[in-house]
Amino acid sequence: MNSSQMKMLLLVAIGCILWFIPTPEGLTDQAWQMMAIFVTTVLSLILAPLPLGAMALMGLTLATLLGVLPIKTALTGFAHPTIWMIAAAFFISRGFITTGFGRRVGYWFISKLGHNSLGLAYGLVLTDLLFAPATPSTTARCGGIISPLFRSVANAYDSDPEKGTENRIGAFLVQCIFQCNAITCAMFLTSMAGNPLAANFAKEQGVEITWAGWATAAIVPGLLCLFLIPLVMYMVFPPELKKTPEMREIARQKLAEMGKMTRDELMVCITFIGMVSLWVLGPTLGIHATVTALLGLVFLLLTHTITWDAVLGEKEAWHTITWFAVLVMMAAQLNKLGFISWFSESMAESLSGFGWVTTIVVLLLVYYYSHYLMASAMAHISAMYSAFLAIAISAGAPPMLAAIVLGIFSNLYMSTTHYSSGPAPILFGAGFHTLQNWWKIGFIFSLIVIPIFVFVGGAWWKLLGLW
Template identity: 30%
Template sequence: MDLPTDATPLLSGSVQHGAHPPQPVDGRPKSFRARLKRFLRDPNVLNAAVSILIGFIIAHIPPPEGLTRTAMQLLGVFVSVILTLLCTEITISIVVLNGLLVLILADSFMCTTEDGKVIECRLCDTEDRIGGGTHISYKCDGRQGSLKVALSGFSMPLSFLVLAAFHIGHAVDATGLGRRVSLLLVKYMGGSLLGLGYALTASELLLGPFIPSNTARGGGILMPITMSLAQVLGSTPSENPETGSFLVLCGNHANFIASSMFVTGTVGNPLIVGQAAAVFNLEFGFVRWFVGAVVPGLVVAALIPLILSKFVRTSYNACAVRSLAKQELSRMGPLSSKEIQVLSVLILCLALWVSGSSLDMPEAYVALLGISLLLMMGTISWNEVIENSKAWDSYFWLSGMVLIADQISKLGLARWFGNFCVGFLESAHLSPLTSTISISTIYFLSMLMFSSLTGHIVALVSPLMEAGKQLGCHSRILTACLAYFSSLAGSLTNYSSGSSAIYFGQGFVDRKTWFLVGGGVGLVHLGVYFTVGMFWWTILGWGASA
């Protein structure tokens, strides 16, 4: 069939779904020069070009002592990725994919040789001379090794935990169980939208001591309820998104608050307890951790929903909403068989997450087990799993970010950063209290470099505790700040944790708003813990001994 004479060729340019293609001028298609000019004027293109240029410059800076050329290349690509995410609307998975492709092409990963040595991929098939004139040959394929490392990110347990949590959330939503729970919340706590925000926060705090995975708790249990609440209130990413945005942000930040208040709140917290014992000979177990966190933690738990509600411009008729909730609950009747199936799986997952350490069942395994049971019972179908695009998109970009963050640690960038901070603070001759605040702030902001709360802890807590010891910081106060900020710093980005990735993936909050709100919440955390927290810890006598 012949095309109309004014049809626009498919490859004439990128057109967004639903947008009209560029109209020809005087019946003639636009010239290549005109299309190029329009392309170059696109703010996304300009901002991405600047981000790439900054990363290119960083990658070619001569490495300082303690770093290698590969580490600088990785840092350059990482900075480019972060700046592109901050300054453009380009899809996050596309940005991460291109970052990985550049790193593979530049052999900017750590490879494993045939005899088990771990070296920079660029050194494959080279020789090195050590003492006594002995030559060492590094037998490996740098390009294939880089590709293998890049793909390994997609097999990390955190990635599959996030993927499974999305599918469990879909089951909660599709069966109507999430809607039922949300209607009950509205019925009993829906006096205001702020009240629902506090209900989500309270739910996180109640579950925090028992589920040692913030991703399982936030993404697997509370996110589906949050989404159902948004639906009950008539909020979608395209219609009345403000209500859903408020609930998503409340759920996300409540997840980090709960994780910070209990040593069992997230899997990385016990590592801090171990480091405090090793560096300061300090016991910082469950009771001391909670006692130190309870006052500042409850303050931020009260403040964050209140502050977020000030930015929501939406009407909320409490009487009408509660009346509707009662009617809907009456119409739904008793639990359906599929709701019972999902509820049973959730209870099983909850029980296994609580006792997983004693049963040697990783969180990701439990979540995948839950998906398997839902599939075998026919609660959800395999086609539903395949068609859950939000799940697969989040799985892709989070896997890439976790892999890059892991390589940052392996290439020594995190260790170098910690040592640099030690040298800088020593030269500044700060008081112990000022040094404590400085180290804690540096640690909090450094979360921008990490896509894993545990990775952040592993990389920086030990060197920063050693720095604090050298600078005479109060051991209990510094340990408290590092302990609580390990989770609270996750509020800064949408890639800091699996739970953030899941909440962000619902599409209610755009990337720039997420970062702006995260920065504001981060300032609240720092302000509260450096004032209310310090005052409370002084009352506890934590500043009496260094």
């Protein structure tokens, strides 16, 4: 029996045990059965005996086959606006890569800041930050835009793990990119595929997070982290090469080779600026965030900047639509059937002796460090976000504060291990760090990032009136 079959048998056993446990007082049989299917589905995303989309479809099929939900209800997740906002953003982000616009912006930053290794780090981080609002695929953003730029710099200075020269500059840059990528993911509702999922879970509990609301809450602690992380990395894990005067000229040469901005690059640039503007002004203008994303996609299709075949070939987007829709539907049904309110009330009673501040800090620490057990941010959000939000609100935490902070922390923990996010295996696989060093740096920077978001972020959120 192979590993996948063992995992599948384990899931069947867990599902059966949960299904046949007597329904607790205060819940209907349907609510408990829905919980059993949801928990088993989430565990299947973590264990992954099959791809996430396949496991999610199994959960949906079981919910209908066992009579817990009618098929029309089970398919409602595919009509959710959030699903199509994130899908459209996936499709559009491909344009940053295929047109070369992402590389052009990266080389421009390097040409301005690349006079030393610290400046190079800031140039790469700023490139990541610039494209984060419209690139929900962290793997595409890091693998398609940032990683090629980083490798170009490392190669220029012969920083190569195979030659034993990884510490010349590559080891420093790769960790700056990795640590800061988690921050850029945390700063916008559309900068990581799991963020809209968290926002949807919050909405099911009566808390509606807007694009501008999320960005405003994250901007101050996020920018502070992006400033401090390369600086602290430079002091604690310094590169051997401090001055890089040649890099600015190399970047200028690369830009010269690329020539003038092409028509397709210009179309992508216009789309990017237009989308971010409408996401900020959307609530005032009455334009839904999903409409903005679809408008951007339609514009790129009409201008032939991207093709419909390219949209159909964007496997990661269609894969995300599938598992995302199923989880959104299941979360909505858990709330509708009364499980979330029952669970939060039960937890509130057990935590009645603690204040809401203590409760939410403990929840955030558990939420962050439990990611060492996870290989997917989306699976982590699916498993814990709703429950932790319900506990925080029941303890007296302001609902909007709790929802946004848990959403932000749903990204911060992606800087921990070599399997903690999509970019992690890409960057770790470059070979510039040992596994031990990678984990050590991840833990050390958690001791910097968490206090910044708790204390500086807390003060900022107080000014915003979130608590």
